[in-house]
Amino acid sequence: MNAPLPDAHLLNAPRRPLPEAALAALRERFGERCSTAAAVREQHGRDESPFPVTPPDAVVFCDSTEDVAAAVAIAAAHRVPVIPYGTGSSLEGHLLAVQGGISVDVSRMTAIVRLNPEDLTVTVQAGVTREQLNREIRDSGLFFPIDPGANASLGGMAATRASGTNAVRYGTMRENVLGLTVVTASGEVIRTGTRAKKSSAGYDLTRLFVGSEGTLGVITEVTLRLFPLPEAVSAAICHFPSIDAAVNTTIQLTQVGVPIARCELLDTNAVRFVNLQSKLGLREQPMLLMEFHGSEAGVKEQAELVQAIASELGGEDFEWASTPEARTRLWAARHKAYFAGMQANPGSRTVTTDTCVPISRLAEILNVSVAEADASGLPFYIVGHVGDGNFHLAYLVKEGDADQRALAERLSHQMVQRAIALEGTCTGEHGIGLHKMGFLVDEAGAGAVALMRSVKLALDPDNIMNPGKIFSV
Template sequence: MTALFNRTHAGQTALPAQFQEAMSALLEARFTMSLPVREHHGKDESPFGIIAPDAVAFVNSTDEVAAVIRLCGQHRVPVIPFGAGTSIEGHFLAPHGGISLDLSGMNAVIAVHAEDLTVTVQAGVLRKQLNEEIKHTGLFFPIDPGADASIGGMCATRASGTNAVRYQTMRENVLALTVVTPEGKIIQTGTRARKSSAGYDLTRVYVGSEGTLGIITEVTLRVFPQPEALSAAVCAFPTVASAVQTVIETIQMGVPIARVEFVDALSIRAINRHDKLDLAEMPTLFFEFHGSASGVAEQAETVQQIAAGNDGHRFEWATHPEDRKKLWNARHSAYFAALQLKPGCKAVVTDVCVPISRLAECVTATDADLQASSLPCPIVGHVGDGNFHVIILIDPHKPEEREEAEGINARIVERALAMEGTCTGEHGIGMHKKEFLRTEQGDDALDVMRAIKRALDPMNLLNPGKIFELD
């Protein structure tokens, strides 16, 4: 695993001259082999070094995507889709070379059907952009992975985030897709209808496929009415176990909480420094409640009583919009705040998800493991659905710290799998978690995945080297 941190694919490109000429004729200046541009598209927040493509193609339409894919098929050139560049598991790196297909220019909101609670967007639309463009309708798109990711990328990784405990994940909120197949054909999956029994559910085949089966170019999404009332709160706890137990009891009582985020004491220390706050440096929960004014008040009262029963204290409210924004900005900045705990560090970020009944046990055991480490390892998590993250901070120039980080990562995953959980709740597999997927799913299940890949992409040109090895 150590070698993967520093592997680089740069320097001279290996693309056929005829292919370069055809791409230049098709896209003109939007096809480039500039090394800085390539390196930008070959670096993410994963533990890997720069693994750059041979070229970058900036596309503006589904027809252009199809034309590029056909050219790549003719010349056997791999294609790696690129959205906002927020991956942390190596999803858009280029271990086999090829081109990075940048869809960021495909950023139009195509249609808003407010009466049906649906919107259709191009894949390059960013999450925050979408909400800004539809807020005048009284609707919003709730899936919030923290980063301002592209909608296409969120589909590809089956993203979720802070609101998943109430609004679920991308899997449940994508109604239809426009996809370019590895042959360069354009297909539609799904419709704007809320349900269908028509044939195979191809939409779900592509959601979570990490760009290995087709290129998503348009997405039809469910959206939701903006809640009448919102309220947020923060509450500190004496132990990790008491904080997580509060979450478990809240979910088991059926409280329709919108968000509940766990942040450990080390993360709170980093957030206080980064965001100039004075939160108690203890295991902490961030809450948000959506609904009617009376419903929000009832939810909050119930949760406050549950927290008190688990020794929660300093239950502080943020009812004004600016206070709520400040609170959630601090939660979303936890990753960047953590990086400041160890100047010059690189983060190895992992996530797992377990059944809610095993959450306290899993987080507590993980916390004990991290306390024995020489590395700073803050914990944050969308614990309302059993998902949490560990940010392992390493010196990238010290191989022993890299190895220690991978050991911690492996133990976290093994613990989650032993509790009937999963090796990743929302980050996806990419390049980094392929061996964990094999452990979780087994060889027979991976053979089924490989059969699907071979059937749809027999030349293995779409995002090769991700999720599993084909051969």
């Protein structure tokens, strides 16, 4: 197996100087929306990964596809890197300007371009966040279900092929993006896909750009599938004597075909951390947090079946949250687990790994990985979208402690190797970025990565689109 590349190699790649002529062209085109202020550059050289700040040379704030095309055309003319920026919530170093260049910030691009409720589709600018979208379309009786936890931008979610808590029922961004507007490495604007539910017309360029992590182009608009708001929604929690019991319950639910909308695992540590932050008073044991969507009768039937299966496997204290307020409180606590862990361990940074395995192998990988984490002595917690075999193991390391960081990376490496050996993936939803470049070869093979590299160079011959991510060129 190939170990992840060391930070020094990843972060100390030669930077490409931003020519004065390029900066002058950006300032002429964008005026005050082009910034070289240190604070602005540092903000755009930081995400939620454990890597240090690696700032771009300049930041351009774009309001439209035309703005993005102009910025990329200037970068292409001078062969300087372009790094797309949405909300800064990525976890694998996607935003770090490892070779310098221009950060293209699309966070101001927040327009709902076109809502077609009769077709269950919507087109949005890339800076629209999932929470904003659902607020603005609520009166239509529709919603967008992909929920990665963070209030990420939809352009960024498409770029990383995000999924999240609802994926077990509604799928991931791969299944729910119908079309894109993309600025290519030359500054050309192209459109992929249509609003039709299917097409056999040529190469599937939409799927090529979904998950490309900004290495092939800058996504500026996204056309998405929407879903009717369910008639009834109910959430429930159930505590278990062990992670094994909770996971085996999940496996049985999946195998008998219960159409559960969400099925989230929190280990004892995660429950303790969210209790401290959100004052929930939950029993500090492994817990499943579940949600059911459908008709009143369907939700009731699903819940009764789940309760029966959970009870057979040691599940206790099955509690309901039927009001919107109660459900929101539970899910808000789950989504804050990342920050709750750091708050409970002051001065720490999170080294987190997400893997996804076939559901039948989930208990196997979790049992071994938890045993290793316990033996390490590092604080850690587990949360997971276990309904589809995806989970996150987060180690909390002291800021600047190289030994703890190395230990966390070693444990993370072992867990990813285990996932790949079980016919799973090194990343279920975070993406490769910087952090998992070495694992991509292990998972896909050298030949497949070489083919990816060929596609990259065909579309981006000067390697200006988010260079140094996914694989080296």
